[in-house]
Structure formats: structure tokens, C-alpha cells
Amino acid sequence: MLYDCIIIGTGAAGVSAAINLKIHEKSFLLIGDADLSAKFRRAELVRNYPGLPDITGAALADAYLLHLQKMGISITDKMVSSAAVTKDRCAVFAGADYYESRTLILATGAAAAGTLPGEEPLVGRGVSYCATCDGGLYRGRDIAVIISSARFEHEVRYLAGLASKVYVYPTYAGAEFSSDNIVMMKSRAAAILSGEDGKVCAVRGTDGEETPVSGVFCLRESVSLSTLLPKLKVEDGRIVVDREMRTNITFVFAAGDCTGRPYQYVKAAGEGNVAAHSVIEYLG
Ligand SMILES: Cc1cc2nc3c(=O)[nH]c(=O)nc-3n(C[C@H](O)[C@H](O)[C@H](O)COP(=O)(O)OP(=O)(O)OC[C@H]3O[C@@H](n4cnc5c(N)ncnc54)[C@H](O)[C@@H]3O)c2cc1C
Numbered sequence: 001m002l003y004d005c006i007i008i009g010t011g012a013a014g015v016s017a018a019i020n021l022k023i024h025e026k027s028f029l030l031i032g033d034a035d036l037s038a039k040f041r042r043a044e045l046v047r048n049y050p051g052l053p054d055i056t057g058a059a060l061a062d063a064y065l066l067h068l069q070k071m072g073i074s075i076t077d078k079m080v081s082s083a084a085v086t087k088d089r090c091a092v093f094a095g096a097d098y099y100e101s102r103t104l105i106l107a108t109g110a111a112a113a114g115t116l117p118g119e120e121p122l123v124g125r126g127v128s129y130c131a132t133c134d135g136g137l138y139r140g141r142d143i144a145v146i147i148s149s150a151r152f153e154h155e156v157r158y159l160a161g162l163a164s165k166v167y168v169y170p171t172y173a174g175a176e177f178s179s180d181n182i183v184m185m186k187s188r189a190a191a192i193l194s195g196e197d198g199k200v201c202a203v204r205g206t207d208g209e210e211t212p213v214s215g216v217f218c219l220r221e222s223v224s225l226s227t228l229l230p231k232l233k234v235e236d237g238r239i240v241v242d243r244e245m246r247t248n249i250t251f252v253f254a255a256g257d258c259t260g261r262p263y264q265y266v267k268a269a270g271e272g273n274v275a276a277h278s279v280i281e282y283l284g
Contacts (some may be wrong), residue, residue, distance in 0.1 A: 002100050003027050005279050006092050008080050009107030011037035012265045013256025015064045016272030017105045022071050024280050029099055034077035036061045037109060049265055081129040083229045085249055095132040103251045103279045107272060108222050110257035111237035115224050118192035126200025126215045129223055131155035138163050141214040144203045146189045148172060152219035167211050192216050245275035253278050
């Protein structure tokens with residue numbers, strides 16, 4: 001199916017864009033965490049959301065979820081590993097799935113703290129963001145997984161069923177796996193190393209220890225913008241947009257924290273609204 005729009009991200013910006021596209025009866029896919037963004041829920045008290053003077057982030061997220069439900073909007077709970085644009089189409093890759101649309105709204109939140117040294121040059125040379133897509137390449141081999149959320153733990157278990165040994169570097173508290181071939185690392189991953197063949201050969205931990213592996217899966221809440229859509233104009237980690245939320249790529253729009261400061265719910269929701277209207281205008 002060719003959608004009118006694909007929205008990547010389920011924070012305030014992505015949800016707001018989805019609501020407006022729904023009202024204008026456009027076909028679209030809203031891709032992201034079905035529980036909304038982890039950041040969304042983290043605020044203990046939100047004091048600057050008009051009309052809701054003392055709401056928590058979690059309560060606000062639940063209100064957004066209820067709004068989606070009431071409008072019959074569902075979330076496709078997947079991580080997008082990459083997107084591509086042709087002359088008049090967008091292609092979006094999420095796990096083993098592939099979707100096409102006429103427009104794209106990027107609502108992926110503020111750029112993650114960054115990729116590891118060695119990570120970006122080794123994408124496709126041992127570094128992967130998709131267990132389902134690339135897990136089979138590492139059957140019987142040793143791999144590492146850098147995991148940022150319990151949301152991806154099932155992917156670690158899946159990889160453990162294929163790989164000989166899985167070294168897990170969690171960046172969140174409480175990660176636990178029972179499989180014999182899963183090794184929980186005590187330090188964090190500090191760098192991904194390559195061998196003479198230019199492919200991944202090891203992960204160096206923050207304790208300096210190097211663990212030899214053939215592949216590294218980076219399972220995070222976001223993918224770096226240059227990996228997500230290489231042609232996108234990004235400055236200082238933020239997507240460059242105009243007042244209509246247009247990026248440098250025709251029919252690709254962006255909204256929310258990913259376009260820069262201030263990092264606020266209302267600004268994100270407002271930009272999601274503008275992006276949706278720009279999509280509607282583009283579609284004609
Ligand atoms: C502790 C804390 C307190 C805060 N307090 C306030 C406050 O009081 N008032 C206020 O206005 N703001 C506050 N904020 C800021 C507010 O949470 C953000 O501005 C808001 O969530 C931004 O919404 P967003 O939609 O742009 O991005 P996010 O909420 O970050 O959502 C982005 C979504 O995109 C998803 N995503 C990213 N990449 C991909 C991909 N490749 N595939 C699929 N999904 C992807 C992410 O998983 C996430 O679900 C606070 C933030 C924090 C952390």
C-alpha cells in the first residue's frame with residue numbers, strides 16, 4: 001500500500017501530526033513505541049501545558065493515548081532502521097518490514113547522546129540496528145548487543161537463539177537474561193573496533209577490556225539522523241526546517257525536539273500540527 005504519509009516517532013510531535021492527518025482523512029502510518037516516548041512519561045510535573053496546570057508526564061501520555069484510541073489511530077510498534085527517498089516516494093524500513101508513502105514526517109525526538117566511536121563507519125560492516133534483518137548473518141558466531149531499553153529485550157533473546165555467544169551492554173537498569181549463552185557485561189560499551197579487513201572485530205568497554213565479536217547490534221530508542229536518512233540536512237544535531245516544517249528534501253517534514261530547542265511538549269505538538277498541514281497542502 002502507498003500511504004499518504006508515514007510519521008516516525010510517537011512523542012507529542014508524532015501524535016499531534018497523526019491526529020491532524022486523521023481529521024483530514026489522509027492515509028498514514030504512525031510508527032514508534034506503542035506506549036509513547038519514554039521521555040514523554042519521565043516528567044514528574046508538567047507546569048507549562050496550557051489548560052493542564054499540574055499534570056504528570058505519564059498522565060499526559062495516557063491522555064494522548066486515549067485521544068489516539070478515540071480517533072481510531074493505531075501505532076505500528078517498530079523501530080525504523082532507515083528511510084530512503086526517490087523522486088516522488090519515501091521508503092521506510094522497520095525490522096523485516098518495508099513501507100512506502102508519498103510524504104514523511106520525522107518526529108524522532110532530540111538526537112540521541114550520540115553513536116559510539118567506530119559505530120557509523122562500520123554500519124553494514126558488522127554494525128546493525130535490526131536483529132530481525134541481520135541476526136541470521138551471525139549464526140554460530142559471537143556478537144555484542146548494546147541495548148537502551150527493556151523494549152528490545154525480546155530481540156536479545158532472538159539473537160541468543162542464533163549466535164554462539166551474546167555479550168550484552170545495557171544502558172538502563174534492571175536488564176536480566178537467563179540464557180546460558182548471554183553474558184552480561186559489567187562496563188558500558190565505549191567503542192566499536194574494526195580489524196584489518198575493515199569489519200567489526202571487537203567492542204571496547206569503559207573498563208578498557210576488548211571483547212572480540214563479529215557483529216554489534218545497537219538497539220536504541222532512536223537511530224542517528226545520518227543513518228536514518230543520509231540526504232537530510234542536519235546542523236548541530238537538529239534537522240534544518242523552515243516555518244512550514246519542510247526539510248531540504250521535498251515531501252519530507254520534521255517536527256518536535258528533532259528540529260531543535262526549546263525541548264517542550266507544546267512546541268513539539270505545535271510543530272506536529274504544522275507539519276501535518278504542510279503534508280496536506282503538498283498532497284493537494
Ligand atoms: C525529565 C523530563 C522532564 C520534562 N519536562 C517537561 C516539561 O515540564 N514541560 C515540557 O514542555 N517539556 C518537558 N520535557 C520535554 C518533553 O518531554 C519533550 O519536549 C517532548 O517529549 C518532545 O516530543 P517529541 O515528539 O519531539 O519527541 P519524543 O517525546 O522524544 O518522541 C520521539 C519518539 O520517536 C521515537 N523514535 C525515534 N527514532 C525512531 C525510529 N528510528 N523509529 C521509530 N521510532 C523512533 C522515540 O522512540 C520516541 O518515541 C521533559 C523531558 C524530560 C526528559
